[in-house]
Amino acid sequence: MKIGYARVSTADQDLSSQVEKLEAAGCERIWEAKLSGVSDEHESKLNEAINFVRDGDVLLVTRLDRLGRSLAKILKAIESIHAKGATIKTLDGTLDTSNTSPLARAMINLCGTFAQLERDLILDRTSEGRERAKAKGTHMGRPPALSEKEIKDIYLRLDNGESIASVARRYKVSRPTITRYRDKRTKGLE
Template sequence: MLIGFARVSTKDQDLETQLQQLQEAGCDKVFHGKHSGASSQNQAKLRELVDYVRDGDIVVVTKLDRLGRSLKAILNTLDEIHAQGARLKTLDGSVDTSQNTPFATAMVHLLGTFAELERNLIVSRTTEGREEAKSKGVRFGRKPSLTDEDQRKAINMLNNGTSVRATAKAIGTTRQTIYRLRAKTSP
């Protein structure tokens, strides 16, 4: 059975062209999503497709990028389709796993290599950006709950015998914060 999947990323794009191409390709059933690529509707329709396909089915898409927003997402979907015993065919001819040939297997492995490359490039760019931001004095993570001045005041109060509860109340924070500060500054 040929099962189609169509998706458009924006409200301005026309879904009808893809639906017509899938119908002309002979798809018996077509799942489709419209709206933003981040839309949960698209994910839900893709999930329906993966849950619907069975051994021997061929999933048909106009282009490979209809299965996801990133190569990793596309490969995950492709793995799920294959796990159901189904195969994938793109109408633009870029991928065809409907024939269990060495070329189809090599194509999937090549896509996996590109997915890994894509991920490594993203990690590299993110790391470079983070390092550059750090060199400019940007601090990452949650802001400290106490300013440096509040920390000094709390430490002085504790050193002068003020209880943790009274110190927390005077500073306007929680006892847990004062306990952590005391543990961090204790010898």
């Protein structure tokens, strides 16, 4: 039996392309996981798929990195699948563990190593880009809830005795947001 496993790294990404490819390859069952490779959902969905496979089954993934974000996790998944008498095949042709020769086993380790290297390079490039953006003064993260003008107005309202709750309602933000701005000002961090 052919079993598919599809995973994307964020909730915003779409699984449909992977699922279509797995269906076209003849998968009878497909497990899907969204969110980061370090999330519990990925781990539980992959474990469900691994627990389902039986002797002679083939677990298909579109690419090797769909099995995990670290060499250790990829190799652990491969070992678990092999322990059940099943094999793994990637649709991009990188890996097919149905061949158990020493050279094929070495290729499995090399593929896992390159998957880890690719992930590490992506993280490095992302970090470098983030640092460059910070050095240029680009704001990272969520945009501020309030403009500078609104913050100054909030300070005036609080100074005039208006309650945190009423200010929060006026600007459609939470009370903790107003409290945070008030505390920053009190500590001289504004």
